[in-house]
Amino acid sequence: MPPLSSGQRGGEGRWQPSEVPWTHTNIPPTCVQPCCRPLCYEQSEHRLHKSSQMKMEEMSLSGLDNSKLEAIAQEIYADLVEDSCLGFCFEVHRAVKCGYFFLDDTDPESMKDFEIVDQPGLDIFGQVFNQWKSKECVCPNCSRSIAASRFAPHLEKCLGMGRNSSRIANRRIANSNNMNKSESDQEDNDDINDNDWSYGSEKKAKKRKSDKLWYLPFQNPNSPRRSKSLKHKNGELSNSDPFKYNNSTGISYETLGPEELRSLLTTQCGVISEHTKKMCTRSLRCPQHTDEQRRAVRIYFLGPSAVLPEVESSLDNDSFDMTDSQALISRLQWDGSSDLSPSDSGSSKTSENQGWGLGTNSSESRKTKKKKSHLSLVGTASGLGSNKKKKPKPPAPPTPSIYDDIN
Amino acid sequence: MVVSKMNKDAQMRAAINQKLIETGERERLKELLRAKLIECGWKDQLKAHCKEVIKEKGLEHVTVDDLVAEITPKGRGKEYKLCERKCGLRHDLFSLLLVQVFFFFNKEKHSF
Numbered sequence: 001m002p003p004l005s006s007g008q009r010g011g012e013g014r015w016q017p018s019e020v021p022w023t024h025t026n027i028p029p030t031c032v033q034p035c036c037r038p039l040c041y042e043q044s045e046h047r048l049h050k051s052s053q054m055k056m057e058e059m060s061l062s063g064l065d066n067s068k069l070e071a072i073a074q075e076i077y078a079d080l081v082e083d084s085c086l087g088f089c090f091e092v093h094r095a096v097k098c099g100y101f102f103l104d105d106t107d108p109e110s111m112k113d114f115e116i117v118d119q120p121g122l123d124i125f126g127q128v129f130n131q132w133k134s135k136e137c138v139c140p141n142c143s144r145s146i147a148a149s150r151f152a153p154h155l156e157k158c159l160g161m162g163r164n165s166s167r168i169a170n171r172r173i174a175n176s177n178n179m180n181k182s183e184s185d186q187e188d189n190d191d192i193n194d195n196d197w198s199y200g201s202e203k204k205a206k207k208r209k210s211d212k213l214w215y216l217p218f219q220n221p222n223s224p225r226r227s228k229s230l231k232h233k234n235g236e237l238s239n240s241d242p243f244k245y246n247n248s249t250g251i252s253y254e255t256l257g258p259e260e261l262r263s264l265l266t267t268q269c270g271v272i273s274e275h276t277k278k279m280c281t282r283s284l285r286c287p288q289h290t291d292e293q294r295r296a297v298r299i300y301f302l303g304p305s306a307v308l309p310e311v312e313s314s315l316d317n318d319s320f321d322m323t324d325s326q327a328l329i330s331r332l333q334w335d336g337s338s339d340l341s342p343s344d345s346g347s348s349k350t351s352e353n354q355g356w357g358l359g360t361n362s363s364e365s366r367k368t369k370k371k372k373s374h375l376s377l378v379g380t381a382s383g384l385g386s387n388k389k390k391k392p393k394p395p396a397p398p399t400p401s402i403y404d405d406i407n
Numbered sequence: 408m409v410v411s412k413m414n415k416d417a418q419m420r421a422a423i424n425q426k427l428i429e430t431g432e433r434e435r436l437k438e439l440l441r442a443k444l445i446e447c448g449w450k451d452q453l454k455a456h457c458k459e460v461i462k463e464k465g466l467e468h469v470t471v472d473d474l475v476a477e478i479t480p481k482g483r484g485k486e487y488k489l490c491e492r493k494c495g496l497r498h499d500l501f502s503l504l505l506v507q508v509f510f511f512f513n514k515e516k517h518s519f
Binding site: 065068069070072073074075076077078080081082083084085086087088089090092093096101102 | 416419420423424427433436437440441444450453454457458461466469470471474475478479482483487500501504505507508509512
C-alpha cells in the first residue's frame with residue numbers, strides 16, 4: 001500500500017484536512033516577548049499562572065501519560081493491523097479478478113492420492129521399508145527366484161551377455177578341454193597319439209591348478225589383463241617348464257614291465273630324458289633324439305642283444321665298443337654339461353654338445369631350439385618366435401647357467 | 408478541561424502518528440507486522456475464509472467491499488488474537504511501537 005501523506009487519513013476521520021497539525025514549530029501563546037515588558041508583566045504573571053496550571057495539569061497528566069501513551073500505541077497498532085487486512089483484501093480481489101486465485105488448489109481426488117500416510121511400518125508415502133531386501137524376482141531365463149540385489153549379476157551370467165560372462169565361459173572351456181585331455185589319458189593307455197601317461201596327467205592337472213592359484217593373488221581372474229597374461233604365461237610355461245612338457249611327451253619307464261617296455265620300444269622313440277627320467281613317446285623317427293640315443297635306451301632296457309628297431313650304418317657303430325654302462329652314462333649325460341668329454345667321438349654328438357653349449361646363439365639345431373624355448377622363461381628375447389611356431393611342443397632345454405649348477 | 412484534554416489527547420495522538428509516518432517507522436512496523444502474520448498462519452486462515460466467501464458469492468461478482476466487510480472482522484477476531492499470542496506479536500511489535508510512541512512523546516513534551 002502506498003504511504004499515506006500526512007494530510008490524509010482515508011476514511012477514518014482521525015483528523016480533518018483543515019486541522020492545523022501541531023508541530024514543534026508552533027509557538028504557544030505563553031512565550032514572553034522582551035519588548036513589552038511592563039505591559040506583559042501582568043500577562044506574564046497570567047501566563048505563569050496559566051503555565052503552572054498547565055504544568056499541574058501536566059503533572060496530573062504525567063501519571064496518566066504512560067497509560068495514555070499505551071492507549072495511543074494500542075490505537076496505532078490496531079490501525080496497522082487493519083491496514084494489513086485491507087491490503088490482503090486488495091490482493092485477494094485482484095487475484096480473483098485476474099483469475100489466479102485458485103491456481104494453487106488441487107482437486108480432492110489427487111489430494112486423497114497423495115495424502116500423508118501415518119501407519120506403522122510405512123513411510124509417509126505408504127512404501128514399506130526394506131521392501132527390496134527380501135524381494136525375490138523370477139529370472140525369465142532359468143525361472144529361478146533370485147534375490148533382488150543379486151538379480152542383475154545373475155542375469156548377466158544367465159544370459160551370457162555381460163562383460164565377465166564371456167571370459168568366464170572361455171576359461172571354463174579351456175579348463176574342461178584340459179581336464180578332458182587328462183581324463184581321457186587315464187582311460188586310453190594304448191593310444192599312441194596321446195602323450196600323457198596316467199601318472200603324468202595327474203601331475204599335469206595338479207600343476208596347472210597350482211599355477212592358477214599362484215596367479216590369483218596378483219590379478220582378477222576375470223579381467224582382460226588376466227587372460228592376456230595367462231595366454232602369454234601359458235605359452236611361456238609350456239616352453240619353460242621342462243617337467244610339464246616332459247610329462248606330456250614322456251613315459252615313466254619305472255612302472256612298465258619288460259613286455260610293455262619291449263612293445264613300447266618297438267613302436268616309440270623311448271629315449272630317456274635326463275630331467276624327468278621319462279621315455280620319449282614320439283615315433284621311432286622322432287627328430288628330437290638321435291638313433292644313437294634310441295639304441296642306447298634299447299640296449300639299456302633290453303640288454304645288449306636287444307633287437308634294435310633300426311639298423312644304422314653310421315660311423316657311430318665304432319663307439320659301441322665301449323662298455324654298455326659307460327656308453328649309457330655318456331649318452332645319458334648328453335643333456336647337460338659343456339664339460340662333457342664323450343669317450344665316443346661321435347662327431348654328431350660333439351657337435352650337438354657344442355651346439356648346446358652355445359645355446360644362446362640363434363641356430364637351427366634342435367638342441368638350441370630347446371634351449372631357446374627355455375631361455376624365453378628367463379626373458380631373453382632371441383629368435384624364439386619362429387622356433388616356437390615350428391615346434392609347438394619343444395622339450396625344454398636347460399640354459400647353460402642352470403645346468404652348470406646341476407652338473 | 409475535559410474537552411481540552413481530549414483535544415490534547417487527540418492532538419498528541421495525531422502528532423505522534425505523524426511523526427511515525429515522517430520518519431518511516433510506520434512502514435517498517437507494517438512490514439514487520441505482515442511478516443509476523445504470515446509466519447503465524449494468520450494469512451492462510453484468512454485466505455481460506457476468503458475462498459469460502461468467494462465460493463458463496465460467486466467468482467465473478469466479488470467486490471472489494473464484500474471482501475472487506477467479510478474479512479476484516481474475522482481478521483481482528485479470535486483467530487487473530489491466537490495468532491498474536493503464537494508469534495508474540497504483542498511482545499515484539501507492540502512493545503516496539505510503544506517505545507516509538509514514548510520517544511516521540513518525550514520529544515514533544517517540551518512543546519506542550
